Amino acid sequence: MNHRSLHFETLNEAMAEAERLAATDVVTTGSYSFGQILDHLGRTIRMGTGEMDPPKVPLLLKLFGPLVRGRIIKGPAKPGFKLPSVLQDYFWSKDDIPVDSAMQQLRAAHQRFASMPTLPRNPMFGALSHEQAEQLQCRHFELHLGFVNEAS
Structure with missing residues (x-):
């Protein structure tokens, strides 16, 4: 698995990398398209702002999440964590999504997040x-954009 090591201090920096990648030809490693x-x-941003109703979170994750959030926030996030199927279906589309429409939705979610x-x-x-x-x-963003590379 080819995973780039990234670090963002702000969500604006993360968005700039997403925008940069959206403006060029890319390839992804892992299971998902760009x-x-x-x-x-x-x-995930829309859920975090309340724009999307949150999924039903398994009790174990509700109990475990607050205990590990400090370590996760300080990072880096490591690839390989498998979401329970109920969360997988909530957070990931089974279908490919056109980059331009996904980027438009991401921009709108980021603007809402920044305004709250x-x-x-x-x-x-x-x-x-x-x-x-x-x-x-x-x-x-570091975790998932790390799977996106410029096409050579």
């Missing part, structure tokens, strides 16, 4: 400050 990855990142001084309680990690939520998103 459009699916962008769609996934947008879904407080965010709803995260269904997996509990109450997060805006800064903690942003850092969580940064780690998430």
Whole structure:
């Protein structure tokens, strides 16, 4: 598995990398297309802002999430974590998504996130400050955009 090591201090930096990649030809390693990855990142932001109703989170994750959130926020996120099927179906499209429409949705989700001084309680990690939520998103972008490479 070819995974780029990325680090973003802000969600604006992460979005700039997504925009850069969307403007060029890319290849992905792993199981998902670039459009699916962008769609996934947008879904997680929309859930985090309350724009999408959160999924039913298994009890074990509800209990475990707040205990590990500090380590996850500080990162780096490591590839290989498999979501329970109920969350997999919520966060990932089975169908390919055109990059331009996924990017448009991601931009809108980012703008909403940036405009909200407080965010709803995260269904997996509990109450997060805006800064903690942003850092969580940064780690998430690092993980998933690391599977996207410019085509050679």
